[in-house]
Amino acid sequence: MQYLSTRGGVKPVGFSAAVMMGLGTDGGLLLPATVPQVGPAELRDWSDLGFRDLAVELMLPFVGDAIPRADLVALIGRSYATFSHQEITPLVQVGGQRVLELFQGPTAAFKDVALQFLGNVFAYLLARDGGRLNILGATSGDTGSAAIAGVRGKDRIRIFILHPAGRVSPIQERQMTTVLDANVHNIAIRGTFDDGQRIVKGLFNDLHFKQQYHLGAINSINWARILAQIVYYFYAWGRMSRGDPGFRISFAVPTGNFGDIFAGYLAKRMGLPVDRLLIATNRNDILTRFVTGGPYAAGEVHSTLSPAMDIQVASNFERYLYFLVGEDPAAVRALLAALDRTGCMQVTAEQRITLAGDFDAAAVSDAQILDQIRETYERHGYILDPHTAVGVQAARHRADMVCLATAHPAKFNDAVHRAIGIQAPPPPCLRGLLEKETRCVLLDATEEAVRGHIRSTLAASGDRP
Template sequence: MKYISTRGGGEPLSYTEALLEGLARDGGLAVPETMPRVEPETLERWRALTYPQLATEVLGLFATDIPRDDLARMTAAAYAAFPSEVVPLRSIGDGLTLVGLSEGPTLAFKDMAMQFLGQVLEYALARTGAVLNVLGATSGDTGSAAEHALRGKDRISVFMLSPRGRMSAFQRAQMFSLDDENIHNIAIDGVFDDCQNLVKQLAGDIAFKQANHLGAVNSINLARITAQSVYYFWAWLRATDAGGPREVSFTVPSGNFGNVLSGFYAKRMGLPIRRLVLATNENNVLDEFFRTGVYRPRTAAETLATSSPSMDISKASNLERFIFELVGRDPQLVVQAWTELDEQGFFDASADQPRFAGEFGLVSGTSTHDDRIQTIRQVHAAAGDIIDPHTADGVKVAREHVEPSVPMLVLETAKPQKFAETIREALGVDLEYAPDVRAMLDAPQHVTEMADDARALRAFIEAAALRGATVGETAVGADRHDS
């Protein structure tokens, strides 16, 4: 299996090569040269597998350059910190089932891919003798999941950008309380899209990228997308009966289009998915696109701060991978669409919009703050479950797309403890924290605040980046301060 760029440049890469490169050199994203297929009889054979075993099978279709025994060892290590079931399913009434994706160390679905990514990055770097300086952006959960997966690793340093003041107190504490030498938290004066733009700007500078060994762990990294596709297979296997394919639908709270893209890939691989329902919050650029076919990202000033902050995104990086499929995998048409986006602030795919729900099974909806509060109350009253605000966005939109005899599975995004203020508003309760969580919340926080300035970020990375291929060869960067 080889990987090509959505924009057509460069030579095809292996899985580990694409993993280490992150953003392609032509500014595009890595995609499989051909999508692997899973036959119905293979799905049936997978029913008895544990989650790590299933991950080995699914990821083995993508990571063909990694020996199967090595891959099995990495998946076992990646999910060792999870409960034995790893991804539990539970009914919440109204024909909806939650897919529990927040059982990992940072209590969010990002752990599902990031724990594997930590394993495979370390493996790939050990094989090559190289180092990697990870440059990422987070709207909340990606940063903590990445840092907890990569902290203390000798060949990796992490530079994580976050929008100053835009995350929950819990999300900030999970990141900023870390004091490992290889973790660098940078709070940018702006919104998530500003952080993401800085990442793309530096990653697109090939000379700077090579000189500073830059890589990515955002969902632009294909390993994240492939690892996330595993739980779609897992959930389908537990929501259906043996004996033959039966369609289910998934609702996915989405900001950067990475999680729902993983489901789209699973569907393209042959998993019997009827609908992929994309749920947005008030920053509903993606909902507008899937309803109208016009993609019009908002400016930073137009991007709202909401009570589901991890979805406060207006420029969805992974949409490019969907557009690549939409235009028949023609990289010239992808470049044309993004050129139009740069020049006029939007591109128009309305002629293809009927294919979204038809050929691709993709539909969408929007949820507001009032919807989230009401949904949290309703789920708690009906099922005794407390769900986080992003999952509430998913539940609200899922209810609008339930079909008779088609199971509707809603992907849980995080534990409610990460968003205590919203839970208090909805239910009037203060959630209890374990002693170790309380200690984290009370710990000193280490973060560098920075303007939305590519030159300042370049200087910071050049001072603190790992150099060469020598393990543990770190330099001290710009001074952190406690906040």
């Protein structure tokens, strides 16, 4: 399998190079040159597989000969050994809706599904091929802790994670800053997640700095994260379909950065019988406005009860845009240039028809989030986190939809307590975090400040470019 950039400026590369490159050297995002197709016979055969075995079968065509099958089996086994539920992503019934619980990993968030895998892939490739990797990423909450959990203590890897100071939940902050391993470096920036994302992209686009300091990406700009997320869409279908290739499934996906729902879109392109994909956003509703007929126009980032979705510019949308414009890198570059120049992006009427065929969308307010948490708890005794509540509320009239549960409610107990007057009991991985020692630096939200910190930190540790 070869990988190309959405912007057309990267020579085709294999899976290993795509993972290590992260962001394309032309500033684009990497995608497989062809999307493997899954037929009815494979759907029937895969429907009874456990999560790990299904992951192997799904990933092999994308990995190609970069990782031998036996090694991939071992990698996947290690990646999901840390999950608390034997099914990894169990599907549960909550009243008339089905909820896909993606929070059974070591940091109680859906990001663990991808980042446990990616951390092990990084370690495998570095041990095999040599070298070092300095991971740089920005988080709106859960990515940071999941990324840190995926690589903490691993040889040949250091990780620098940016989070917006005061804009993540106390539990999310402590999940990152209480990890004191020598290879983990937390940075709070005086700004928003979009600022952090801009800084990370800027540093990756500084090719001299990226190559000099061996930067790698662990945000959802890294293709391997999308690949790992495709698996649970097929897994949910298998749990419901009983192997019937004609069975169609729909998903409601709370999303801010578009990575999770893009994985669902790719699953559909591969041949999974998906009926509808519902984009569920909070007040930061750029995606909802665009899908429902408005321009793609970035605005002010609003703080909400679902902070991991407090994003305006969704980086993974570029991957979908590539398909929307007919896999034409020049058209992608033109649209992104218009967005950079004017803050707004428009597509053609024909492309709008395609967009409406691919996605539904709905925006949910903080008041609706609280109402949904309260209603679900009072009716069914099930506690939603505020992000999952966005998806459940958006799909409230669609009982056929599987709602993706993206985080354990105990990670957002301030919102839960406001809604139902009690706190969700924390899983073992969240207990005692607020009493632990922390380590973090506070920096201005500029490329210069972060670049300088990376340089000085690596110099002090004895790492030289």
